[in-house]
Structures are given as C-alpha cells and as structure tokens.
Amino acid sequence: MIDTAILLAAGEGSRLRSAAPFKPLCRVGGHTLLAHALYGLAQAGLTRAVIVLGYGASEIEAHLAARQWPLVVETVRTDHRLPNGSSVLAAAPRVPGEALLAMCDHLVDPSLYRRMAQVGAGGGTRLGIDRRIGSDWVDLDDVTRVQSDGERIVAIGKGLEPYDCFDTGVFATGPALFAALRQLEAPSLTEGMRILAATGQAYLTDCSDLDWIDVDDQWALDKAERWRSISARA
Template identity: 35%
Template sequence: MKGLIIAAGEGSRLSNRGNSKPLVPLLELPLIERVILNAKGAGITDFYIVTGYNGEKLRNHLDRFAQNRDLKITHLINHQWKKENGLSVLAAKKEINENFILLMSDHIFNESILAELLQEKIVYGEIILAVDYNLKNKIVDIDDVTKVLVDNKGRIINIGKNIKKYNAYDTGIFLCSPAIFEALEESSDNADTSLSAGIKILAKQKKSRVFDIKGKYWIDVDDENAFKKAENILLANLKKVSDGPVSRYLNRPISIRISKYLLKKSITPNQISLFSFIFSMVGALFFFFGGYANLLIGGIFAQIASIIDGC
C-alpha cells in the first residue's frame, strides 16, 4: 500500500532545534525517518512525501535516506505551504488513485497502531481515522490537539481544534480512499483548506469513521514540551513485558539513562554488545576462581554486563 506523509509546514515552534522540523533529531533519529520506518515496519512500501518550507534540503536528505534504506520515495511539492494542511494532501491527487495511508511527519506513534489499522476494511469513498478515546491522556496538548466527536456506531460527527463537544482525539493516522481528494477540493472552494474540513464533508455523507488505538502511545511533536515528552515515551517503551523484577526496577532504568547518553556519542550497537561480552567474560573468570570475594566481584561484572546489554 502507498503511504502519503505531509511535511510541508514550517514548524516554527521547534525552530530552535533546526530549520527543517521533519529533520529535527529525536533521540538522534530525525522525526520523519521515525515515521517512515514505523510505516515500513507496518507494511507500507511506497512513499509519497509532500514538502514545502525548506523543501530542497528535506528532499535531498530523503533521497539519501531512501537509497540507504532501499525505500521508494516520490517527492510532491506544496507551493502553498503557508496555508492549511489540506492542500498538502491535495498535492497527491494526481499521483494516488487507490486506498492509501496518510501520516503526519511530526506524529510519533506505536507501530502496531498502523499495522492494525491496515487490517481494517475500507469501503469506496470512505476514510478511517485512528483516534484516542482517552481524554485524560496527559501527553496531549489540549489547546492544540484536533478533537473528534464520534457517534455510537464509530462514525465521525464533527472534527476540529475548537469544537466544544468531543469524545476522542485525532492521532493524525488515516486510512483513506481517493474520495478524500474530492472532499478537500470542495472544502477549499468554500475557503477552508484544512484537512479537518475535508473530513467534515465526508462525515456528512457518513463516510468518515474511526479506529480505536486502545491506549497505545502517540504524540504530536509540535513544540519543545512535546519533544521532551516524546523522548520520555520512546525511552519508556524500551521496557519489555518479559522483564523480571531486577530488570524492571534496576537494570532497565539504568540502561535507559545510559542509552540516552550514548545516543549523543559515536558508539555503535556492535560496540555495546562487545562491551557487554567483555564484562560477561571477566565475570565468568572470577566465578571460575571461586571463593566468596571472587563470586561477589563476578556477580557485579555479570550485573553490569546485563545492564549494558539492555542499552
């Protein structure tokens, strides 16, 4: 399936971290690369990326990224990038004539959301929006998030940042049919170029429904506060369900802190594995010698090896 990613905006609220928001590194990996790799992991193979502000820099970066990762990326340009995001979606009208995934270049999310959304059956002329029903989600910026009102049949009744009545949040993850393009053209003709305006038109036709993400993480990395939250989310998700008490409360918290530090250095995963192996071998040597002191020292080395291995 094709994936459309809109990355045309200026992103001025993160300008202190770089002059191209999609290229701002989050734990040393640019935002847009995280989105693309998540989509690839879920099964998306053909990418269309809409650029605008500082577009040449972003396109050049993506060309190198596509070559290194063996990806197919088609560039689309939104010359009206100062206007609302619906025009970025419309830039793909002549290129995409089948169902496709629509993503935002600055929305970080659990890959399984997209994998499960791709299993949904979409009828002709319909769109499906992944929503978060957790209105107490502390990660969400309530003043900036797009809100959604959903009926008891899972259909969208209303959507927008300023609506008063709502029961879900828009995660920026869509499964679309080409009908979205016609809806956006209609809303643009009515002087509203936002993506939400096109969704409203389809909602009136009962062609907009939702998919519940069921508590999985997502975040719109729109400003410095959200950026720091995103870092913490990604680090927290390094934890594994299979972790025992020692790993959960000792090893993993330490390894996460070390990982955050190492991301700023030029140390490779293979080097970390080598360090872990060396500590394991030293620990095994002390175990071999026997005696209480050697067993204690060997245990310490083994514990350090386990912590390093978790980085």
C-alpha cells in the same frame, strides 16, 4: 491491505525552530521525525511513501537522498503557506486508490499504522482515534477533537465541545477525501472530514491501546524523548 502512505511534511514548524531548522529533521532519540515515520511505516508493512514537502523542501530532499530507506520514497511539493488539505491534494495524483495518510511530526507506534492500513477506508475515510481524553501526552489547546457515534464521526475540530476522543493524525483514505477537499476554496483536512461526516462517509477505528504523540513544540518534544528513552530500555 493498503501499501502506500501519504506523509505530510510541508509545514514551517516554527514552534520547533529552536530544536531544528526544519521540523521533519528534528531529532528524537537520535533519529529524525522523518526517519521515525518512514521506518515505522515500513515496519507496519507499507512499501511506498509519497512525502509532501514545502518549507525546506530542498534540504529535506537532500536528507532523503543521502541514505537508503526501507520502502520506496517519492516526494511532491506544495506551498507550505496553504492549508494542509492542499498537501493531501498534491499527493492525490500519485495515489490512484486508497492510502494511509499520516503526519511527519507525529511519533506513532507502528502497530497503529498497521491497524489503519489493514482496516482500510471503507469507501470514505477512516480516522484512527484515541479515547484516552485524560492523557497528559496531549495538548488540549492544539489537538483535534472528535465526537463520535458508534463507528462514525459526527463532529471534528480544535476546541470542539462536546468531544469523546482525539484525532491521532493517522487515516485510511482515498478518492472520497480527495473529492471533498476539491470542493473547498482553502482545503483543510478538518474541513474535508466535516464534509464526509455530513454525508456519513467519515469513520473511525479505536486505537486507544496504541501510543502516539504530536511533536509540535518543545513541551511535546521533551515528552517524546522520554517515551523513546523508555521504549529503548524496554
């Protein structure tokens, strides 16, 4: 089982600026998005997280230093103006083998983390996908869409047509993705996955039975608050 996570938290988060000056410190259900991610990863059985910071790095590092966490936490920095693949590459030297790759601004059922950590990268990169394409928890204009063929990803991207599932933002990954990203002048995660898809190294695991939400704007934040409220009462 994978025991290390790469957690991307470098973005500017301008669409959530009214809720928090730095997106990882935006609160949902009384806890920051960063805390939700770290506690969720620990609950899933991971023991180490490499957090990639950019915008507001000093403030977020101060937040991390102010408390104890249920897993080992390390930080690396990148330029928040670069594509997200640059964040992945910033963490790569700290991860010699496979890692779980997750987004700090996604609220995720810890069981989704666990499933992806258990299944592993399979020699390429494996993405947790959601086939609930009619879900009203997803912003169709913003979500990354995926076209699949069995266990393989054949196409991926925002605005993709046709598509049959969504990218949950949780991957089991490793050297194959790092190598693909290093081929790109402006390395984005989607472009890296396209390289792997072209070589048959981009796989998927169905996580349609597990909940997640990309907290990218006020609309999503309101939905996330309702989800956490329902979960707390359950």
